[in-house]
Amino acid sequence: MGVVRLGLVGAGGVARLHAQAALALAGEVRVSAVCDVDLARATELAALTGAEVHSDHRSMLGAVDALVVCTPHALHLAPALDAARAGVHVLMEKPMATSLADCDAMAAACADVVLFLGHIQHYLPITAIAKRIIDSGELGRPVAIVDRRATDYRPGRRPAWFFDPALAGGGAVMNIGAHCIDRSTWLAGAPAVRVTARLEHRGTPVETEGLLHLQLANGVMATVSVTTGAMPQVDEVEVLCERGTLRASRAEGVWVATPDRAEQAHPPGDINAEVAAAFREQLADFAAAVRGERPAAIGPEVGRAVVATVLAAYASAASGKSASVSQDRETVSQP
Numbered sequence: 533m534g535v536v537r538l539g540l541v542g543a544g545g546v547a548r549l550h551a552q553a554a555l556a557l558a559g560e561v562r563v564s565a566v567c568d569v570d571l572a573r574a575t576e577l578a579a580l581t582g583a584e585v586h587s588d589h590r591s592m593l594g595a596v597d598a599l600v601v602c603t604p605h606a607l608h609l610a611p612a613l614d615a616a617r618a619g620v621h622v623l624m625e626k627p628m629a630t631s632l633a634d635c636d637a638m639a640a641a642c643a644d645v646v647l648f649l650g651h652i653q654h655y656l657p658i659t660a661i662a663k664r665i666i667d668s669g670e671l672g673r674p675v676a677i678v679d680r681r682a683t684d685y686r687p688g689r690r691p692a693w694f695f696d697p698a699l700a701g702g703g704a705v706m707n708i709g710a711h712c713i714d715r716s717t718w719l720a721g722a723p724a725v726r727v728t729a730r731l732e733h734r735g736t737p738v739e740t741e742g743l744l745h746l747q748l749a750n751g752v753m754a755t756v757s758v759t760t761g762a763m764p765q766v767d768e769v770e771v772l773c774e775r776g777t778l779r780a781s782r783a784e785g786v787w788v789a790t791p792d793r794a795e796q797a798h799p800p801g802d803i804n805a806e807v808a809a810a811f812r813e814q815l816a817d818f819a820a821a822v823r824g825e826r827p828a829a830i831g832p833e834v835g836r837a838v839v840a841t842v843l844a845a846y847a848s849a850a851s852g853k854s855a856s857v858s859q860d861r862e863t864v865s866q867p
Contacts, residue, residue: 535559535560535561536560536597536598536819536822536823537562537595538550538554538562538563538564538596538600539563539564539567539595539596540563540565540566540577540583540600541567541600541601541603541611542568542601542602542604543568543573543574543576544573544602544691546602547566547600547602548577549807549811550563550811551563551566551580553812554581555580556812557812557816557819561816562581563580563581564592564595564596565578565586566578566583566584567585567586567589567592568587569587571587574586589611589614589615590614594618596620597620597822598620598622598623598646598818598822599611599615599620599621599622599623601623601625605627605629605706606629606630606698606700606701607699608630608638609629609634612624612641612642612647613637613638615642615645616643616645620645621645621647621648621818621822622646622648623650623815624647624648624649625650626710627706627707627710627835627838627839627842628649628835628836628838628839629701629839630702630706630839631839632836632839632843635832635835639832639833642832646821646822646828647831647832648818648829648830649828649832649834649835650814650830651830652711652807653714653715654718654814655810655811655813656807657801657810658780658782659715659780661797661798662769662786663718663719665778665788665797666773670775671771671773671774671775671776671778671790672774672775673773673774674719674721674773675752675753675772676752676753676771676772677770678755678769678770679712679715679716679769679770680712680756680757680767680768681708681711681712681758681759681767682760682761682765682766682767683759683767684761685703685707687736694707694738695738697738700738703736703738703740704739704740704741704742704758704760705729705731705742705758705845705846706842708758709756709758709842710838712758712769713746713838716746716754716769717748717754719769720750720752721750722748722749723748723841723857724746724748724754724844724857725748725856725857725859726746726844726856727745727844727848727857728854728855729742729743729844729849729855730742730743731743731845731846739849740760741758741759742758742849743756743757744756744845746841766782766783767782768780768781768782768783768784776789776790777789782800782803784796785797785799817829837857840858843858844856844858
């Protein structure tokens with residue numbers, strides 16, 4: 533296979549990042565089709581790449597090698613199933629789905645094609661560098677993690693469907709918290725097995741605030757805090773290890789502290805440039821997997837574990853008690 537032909541399903545902001553990444557990877561990938569229920573939006577994005585415009589993802593399956601699915605969360609399954617039947621590979625934006633049944637149906641259907649999960653944290657410099665430092669062993673084994681995100685999740689600041697439980701599957705924890713859960717568990721090297729959570733709904737049908745305490749399979753404890761409002765943004769994670777502490781922060785870069793030193797391992801960068809670079813690297817990895825050069829870097833087991841953790845947080849918040857994270861696969865039949 534030469535140039536990987538991509539079809540973008542959904543033409544919103546994240547789809548534009550994928551399209552721009554594809555333009556930067558000319559010779560490796562090309563956006564050849566764009567689909568959106570809003571044809572004007574699809575036409576605008578297609579003009580960026582010279583792609584064809586479609587109103588239904590099924591009509592473009594014969595003209596692409598892979599789909600990049602950027603629809604509202606609850607609409608992820610159908611494009612993946614249709615793509616798999618056509619032998620078309622899938623890059624699925626996070627969260628993988630809004631139910632474990634959908635996650636498992638998607639994974640089963642895509643057994644013979646690449647299913648790559650778009651958890652972009654793995655490609656952002658501060659997280660990737662933090663992962664390398666932790667995996668080097670210089671700070672010893674991770675013991676505890678605190679992951680904080682403060683972002684504006686008020687109505688009017690995000691697309692309206694983000695506040696529709698049926699389409700979004702939840703609020704800030706499903707959307708923003710999924711990044712934190714993925715980041716924390718990736719850095720710690722183990723998924724969550726139990727969650728205690730408290731959520732707040734500030735006049736919206738979905739939660740806008742959340743505090744999660746995670747027990748990971750390897751004994752690491754992690755706290756995830758997601759807050760909203762007009763305060764300055766925060767995006768940072770601290771990892772307490774046996775012989776030192778690491779902080780990865782959008783504002784401060786990556787810092788490492790031991791009993792006898794504290795030093796900056798990586799300075800803060802321009803977030804827009806870093807996000808663009810992360811999407812390029814992710815898309816290049818996906819294209820390599822589609823060409824059979826290497827396995828998918830982020831497979832369905834990662835996406836499912838994140839969704840299972842979010843759903844356990846919702847169960848905990850509803851009951852007022854801790855909740856176990858489901859490890860059992862759903863029994864699925866293909867529609």
